[in-house]
Amino acid sequence: SASLAHSDYLIFDDQLGETIARQNTLHIAMRKALEAQHFQLYFQPQLSLLKNNIIGAEVLLRWQLDGQWIQPAELIPLAERSGFILQLGDWILAQACIKAQHLVKLGYTELVTAVNISPKQFTAPNFVDKVVAALSDSGLPAHNLELEITEGVLFNNDYGTLDSLQKLRKMGVKLAIDDFGTGYSSLSYLKDFPIDKIKIDQSFVRNMHTDPADQSIVRTIVNLGKNLGITLIAEGVENQSQLDSLKSIGCDEIQGYWYSKPLEEDFFVDFLHQKQPL
Numbered sequence: 349s350a351s352l353a354h355s356d357y358l359i360f361d362d363q364l365g366e367t368i369a370r371q372n373t374l375h376i377a378m379r380k381a382l383e384a385q386h387f388q389l390y391f392q393p394q395l396s397l398l399k400n401n402i403i404g405a406e407v408l409l410r411w412q413l414d415g416q417w418i419q420p421a422e423l424i425p426l427a428e429r430s431g432f433i434l435q436l437g438d439w440i441l442a443q444a445c446i447k448a449q450h451l452v453k454l455g456y457t458e459l460v461t462a463v464n465i466s467p468k469q470f471t472a473p474n475f476v477d478k479v480v481a482a483l484s485d486s487g488l489p490a491h492n493l494e495l496e497i498t499e500g501v502l503f504n505n506d507y508g509t510l511d512s513l514q515k516l517r518k519m520g521v522k523l524a525i526d527d528f529g530t531g532y533s534s535l536s537y538l539k540d541f542p543i544d545k546i547k548i549d550q551s552f553v554r555n556m557h558t559d560p561a562d563q564s565i566v567r568t569i570v571n572l573g574k575n576l577g578i579t580l581i582a583e584g585v586e587n588q589s590q591l592d593s594l595k596s597i598g599c600d601e602i603q604g605y606w607y608s609k610p611l612e613e614d615f616f617v618d619f620l621h622q623k624q625p626l
């Protein structure tokens with residue numbers, strides 16, 4: 349009936365209004381949070397299956413607003429759309445390098461700290477300069493820094509992207525492809541771009557111990573990486589069965605709750621000391 353349609357419309361309108369209100373709230377709050385240094389960086393350990401030791405950690409953004417955790421999956425896309433990701437990303441990169449240098453100073457000289465770089469951040473014209481500045485301000489050696497970028501960035505197969513990647517590679521910064529397999533179907537960029545590591549997306553890892561299709565996708569990615577001399581890491585490894593499958597396939601490294609969830613800096617240092625006493 350007309351009245352039902354009318355109320356449906358009102359409900360929809362209300363929800364839309366709420367979504368927009370929440371987005372506005374978050375936009376304002378995230379700017380304040382950056383100024384007030386309320387953002388935190390967590391570290392999720394990465395394990396080498398070959399050497400059976402920690403090779404590094406991925407830095408993940410954490411934010412609590414009025415006692416509520418705001419998920420990066422909500423925050424990052426908002427920040428991307430508004431352009432705030434440029435300021436936020438600068439802060440993340442600078443802070444991550446400072447914290448990574450702290451770990452190097454403790455004696456973990458080979459540990460690699462991986463930082464997520466959003467597409468807008470990577471394609472900004474001065475991105476490489478920002479990396480140079482973050483390294484020199486912190487004193488972090490370039491080989492202790494890894495940048496995680498997504499396939500979409502490489503799909504814009506333009507000269508600027510290749511140039512940036514080559515400059516970073518020349519400096520000694522490592523480059524990883526995040527969420528591998530979820531982006532674009534073209535694989536030709538793997539031979540054109542200087543890539544050190546492929547991160548196999550957790551959507552393929554999740555059911556690989558029960559689903560033969562997922563298992564063969566992971567196997568294919570691992571073989572592809574091996575043939576190209578690129579290191580493979582599987583993301584989202586949660587249980588022993590997934591781990592066993594990955595070992596039998598010959599995957600180099602893993603990251604996921606099975607080994608450790610993302611940890612606050614102090615807890616990550618404790619974890620390191622426990623697993624790898626100096």
Ligand code: C2E
Nearest residue numbers: 408409420421424440464465466584585586604605606610
């Ligand atoms: P991502 O880069 O693919 O990060 C991995 C996500 O998987 C993280 O979620 C991590 O907490 C989660 N994870 C790790 N191990 C497991 C596991 O065993 N099982 C499951 N189910 N999940 C696992 P998080 O921290 O919520 O981040 C979500 C996304 O937000 C990230 O996906 C990344 O795209 C973005 N993000 C997070 N931090 C940053 C940042 O500092 N900068 C940028 N640009 N993006 C970030």
Ligand code: CA
Nearest residue numbers: 406464496526
């Ligand atoms: Ca990542």
Ligand code: CA
Nearest residue numbers: 526527547583
């Ligand atoms: Ca990922």
Ligand code: CA
Nearest residue numbers: 526527549550
């Ligand atoms: Ca992801």
